[in-house]
Amino acid sequence: MSVGQEHDSGADDPDLIRLNKRSLFTPSASVAVEQHSAVPHVSRSTYGTAKVEGRLTSPNARVPEIITQRCGGITVKGHTLKSFAYTTDAVIIRNTNANAILAVYPFTGEPVITQALLTVAQMPLFVGVGGGTTTGPRVAELAMVAEMQGAAGVVINAPAPAETIETTMSMVDIPVIATVTEDDEITECKILAGAAIINVAAGARTAQVVASIRAHHPEIPILASGGGREDRILATIDAGADAITWTPPSAQQLQSQMMAKYRGEV
Known part of the structure; x- marks a missing residue:
């Protein structure tokens, strides 16, 4: 047969x-x-x-197009970065089209977390190394380890003094991003200490603080939070931000929306 x-x-x-x-x-x-x-x-x-x-x-998990269209960007080692996705969610990091990842979290920095995020990231990763919960020499040590692991830069939280910025800058060859909430003497000291990028996270006052810093320091690269609305993003860019941090929806939020569709609720 x-x-x-x-x-x-x-x-x-x-x-x-x-x-x-x-x-x-x-x-x-x-x-x-x-x-x-x-x-x-x-x-x-x-x-x-x-x-x-x-x-x-x-x-x-796509970045609002206005960021790409209106931002000048910050060039780091030949790569122009306009959008930074503010997330530590591995699923979002893998699927977003942001130019870079800003991975800052409310716990002490651990190299194993940095390594895990680097495993899924397809774009430059800027990782938090402390400055709030974590202080002192450990901040600079974490920055050194992050550089060795392959991070594109490190982020130091707002409470850290200018001395921490200066020490970290002297120990690594990747950009140190200093987070600030005001245009004050502390921010001035962090700029003078050698911070490569100033990250403005001032909530509803972010655009105002960006404009003030830009007026005093037209040369300093400024990264700033854009909020969730397009008008706030545009206001922050117009105030002088070179790049925008954008908070994408979490994987849990997206999964909830998908399940609602599966159930026929929307």
Whole structure:
């Protein structure tokens, strides 16, 4: 009996298990939240940029386009960075299109955390090394380890004195970002201590503080939080920020939205 005849003979066999040829990664049409094409999507923007999107690409962790369009950016080792995603979520880090990651968290810095984030990051990672909970020599030591692991830069929290900035700058060859909340004498001292980038995190007053620092220091690279609204992002850029930190939705928020769609609630 030929192979074809053998196949035909089992055509009506109710016990025969049949496997279809659908890919494991092809969503079921009845439950899919996002429908994906069979081939990558290729297009060209109005600015002349060619775009290639994968079949399973999700737009949910994408940076607001106004940041890309309006920011001048900060060039670090030849890479111009306009958007920094403020997150330590490995899933978001892997799927966002931000130019860089700002990984600052409310615990003492640990090299194992930095290593884990570097494993999933596809863009430069700037990691927090203390300055608030963690103080003293440990800040500079963590910065040295982060540099050896491959971090693009380190972030020192607002409470750290200018001396910590100066010590860290003398021990590493990657940019030290100093976080500030005001344009005051402390910020002035941190700039004079050699901070490579000033990160303004002043909440609703961020644009005002950025404008004040920019007036005194037109040369200093300024990174600033843009908030969640486009008008606040634009105001911060217009005030003089070179790059914007953007807080993406968490994986839990996105999963909740997806489950709501699966349940037919939205």
